[in-house]
C-alpha cells in the first residue's frame with residue numbers, strides 16, 4: 001500500500017478497506033441496520049455475512065434472511081454493502097472477500113465477554129483480521145432478534161424495532177395464525 005500526499009488529501013490508496021459484519025440476522029433488526037449503516041460510512045465496502053447457524057434453529061431460512069437484508073439495503077440505498085451467507089470460519093469469509101476487518105455491535109458487557117473471546121479466536125486463526133467494536137445506539141441497546149421474535153409470538157407490537165417488511169414477515173411466521181404460544 002502506498003500514499004501520495006496532495007493538497008492535504010491522501011490519494012492513491014492501493015486497496016479498498018472492506019469489513020465483514022457477521023451475524024445470524026434471524027431476522028435483521030433496526031439495531032443491526034444502525035451498526036451496518038454507521039460502518040458503511042467508515043469502510044469502503046461492507047460484506048454482511050449471514051451465518052447459516054443451523055444449531056441456533058433459525059426461524060427464517062438462510063435465503064430468507066439474505067433476502068430481507070438485501071431488501072433493506074436497497075431501500076436504504078446503501079450501495080457499498082453486499083450480503084453473503086456462510087458456513088465456514090469467519091476468517092475464511094474475510095479472506096474470500098479481501099476484508100481485513102470484522103465489525104461487531106456491542107449492546108452491553110454481556111455482549112463484550114462473548115465477542116471479546118470470539119475476536120481472540122479469530123486472531124488466533126488469522127492475525128491479519130482485526131475486530132472493531134461499535135457501541136449500539138442508545139435507542140437500540142435492548143434490541144435483539146430473539147426479543148422481537150418473542151414479542152411477536154405473544155402478539156405484541158414491534159413497530160420501530162424492525163423495518164416494516166421484516167415486521168410483516170415475522171407476523172406471517174409467528175403472529176396470528178401461526179402463534180406458537182396459542
Ligand code: ADP
Pocket residue numbers: 022023024025026029030031032035103104105106107111135136137140141142143144145146
Ligand atoms: P442477535 O444477538 O440479535 O441474535 P446476531 O447474532 O445476528 O444478533 O448479531 C450480529 C451482531 O449484531 C452481533 O455483533 C451483535 O452484537 C450485533 N447486534 C445485535 N443486535 C444489536 C443492536 N440492537 N445494536 C447493536 N448491535 C447489535
